Amino acid sequence: MNLAEHQRAMRDLIAGRAIANDPYIEQASRSIGLDVTRDTIRGWRVFRLGQSCRLTTAILRARSRFDEVLDAVQCSSPFIEELSRAFLESAIALDDDLIATVARFELALMGDEETIVDWPCDPYEVLAGLLSGTDTPVCAGSPHRTLVSRAMPGRFRLI
């Protein structure tokens, strides 16, 4: 294998796409290092997303859908801003109205634009549950509308 072929084969091996027909790549595919490398890559993504997308991570974990969304993220950017956006968009695409709302809200918090986010219930109860880390968020009450803006004290308010 030349250098380019070797590197493509290592990329595909780590990503779980293919094991090239090459003695070194086959040896690498059986190594503990492959498992450690994959887990380290995943662990860093989980850690960084947990810090950057705290609310969405919390609701996905509460509803046991975190891994499903993480696996759906196609973004390989080393920049947390791009990874976070891809993660939140994956969460928005889920068939769960409350998860999608929380992810839309968090995406709006990251953005510079003033954004309206509609909630199927009272956002304060949901956010309190997610931030406390103790309660499974309950979607209760009537629909609410929030305005999210960097210019606003507290970053959002009900409208």
Add this chain to the structure above:
Amino acid sequence: MIATGINYEGRDPRFVETVLPLAEVVEVTPDAIATIRDGRAVIPAETIDELRTIARGARLTIHGVGLSIASADAMNENYLTLVDELMSSLDVAWHSEHLGYTTVDGENLGTMLVPPRTDEALDLICSRVESIQRRYAKPFLLEHVVNLFPDPGGDYTAAGFLNEIVRRTGCGLILDLYNLECDVHNELCTSSEFLDELELEAVREIHIANGTIDRGLRVDVHSRVTRDETLATLREVLPRTPNAEAVIFEMLGPYVGPTGLAAIANELRRVREVVQR
């Protein structure tokens, strides 16, 4: 006199107040301090201002992660744009990178891998080192990288490959004692083999750190203060590296909190004691 230093990932005023006064060299990683604005990576103006302030009390160095100098397709031009920004705004003492690749055909791997030590890789890396040396009128250093996979082999030993890059380009080296500990623990080399073969006169900077063992492999996570064994190796190596200018203790940003600023400050004092002995 060899300086003592530490890496800094920005936006941590308490770290600046508590730890950086003890550092004579502050290592900055462009990838770690950059942010995305309007779809492109930039160094925020406030970060540049913060680094200017830090530079009043310490020498700044740039230590990259994302250049991907060993990628067969291309180096990361976006990374070099960040370095351009830092070089034009700050007085940078020297610039360094890892001898590895983080992207393949533009796709980020999420990790750093070592290339096979072939003549093809050597030619490619040397031409890129020379282009970086032309681009920035600053010393450029390369650091050997931890390998968690079987040895990819090639036409050179690990130390011989570094020596040949130095011979062809005149670049300097970073000797990372923790990376070496990882490779020794993971049975890729022995410390004496590597150090006896490496051109230690080319070493301009020494790194120390600590990490963890995962499923029997020692991994390069920079998550803890240095072990006594590492400092003992530093003591042994210093007399053999006559051109070393700095010893840098490295810790990744997320581990600063759990480790504690006092422990990190103390670590710099421990390193200084070794260096000044």
